[in-house]
Amino acid sequence: MNKKQLLIATGGTALLGGAIYYFLHKAKQQNEFNELLLILEQSKAEAAGDLGYLNALKPGYESEPMGGVRITLYTTAKIEEIVDALNDAFKNKVLKLSGTDEEAIYSIYRKIESQKKMAQIATRYGIKYGTSLIDKFNSELNKNERTKLFNIIKTKPVVQFA
Numbered sequence: 001m002n003k004k005q006l007l008i009a010t011g012g013t014a015l016l017g018g019a020i021y022y023f024l025h026k027a028k029q030q031n032e033f034n035e036l037l038l039i040l041e042q043s044k045a046e047a048a049g050d051l052g053y054l055n056a057l058k059p060g061y062e063s064e065p066m067g068g069v070r071i072t073l074y075t076t077a078k079i080e081e082i083v084d085a086l087n088d089a090f091k092n093k094v095l096k097l098s099g100t101d102e103e104a105i106y107s108i109y110r111k112i113e114s115q116k117k118m119a120q121i122a123t124r125y126g127i128k129y130g131t132s133l134i135d136k137f138n139s140e141l142n143k144n145e146r147t148k149l150f151n152i153i154k155t156k157p158v159v160q161f162a
Helices: 003-048 053-057 076-091 102-111 115-129 133-140 143-154
Strands: none
Touching: 076 102, 076 115, 076 133, 102 143, 115 133, 133 143
């Protein structure tokens, strides 16, 4: 190989290496930027009270650790009372009509103090009635009614401190 060919091969290799470095560096910057953007979005959502509000309907969420902080949860008797009231609202036993009593559901959720307590209700409802509250809400409430319910849930703090 002559000097010209060697110079071209070396230059091409250096150019290729530089391009690879450039693209890897840009990808790393983009990943770092995306991570920062995610942190910013989470912080913004948390400040607005929107982060994870649907966890209130996730069975088992109430038992997830809270970093050693003491929080209040419902007694078994209180959980049963609320679960039965919800089931009555789905069956509209209060007014003895067919269909779901949406206002009763909203009223029940307005009285629950935290999303952790809502999760207690969701867990027990699923065990007692064999269907998740999410599935029940999806089958019994239309989109506007679910939105109204979720807006009530969003107003509640994640926990109530003891």
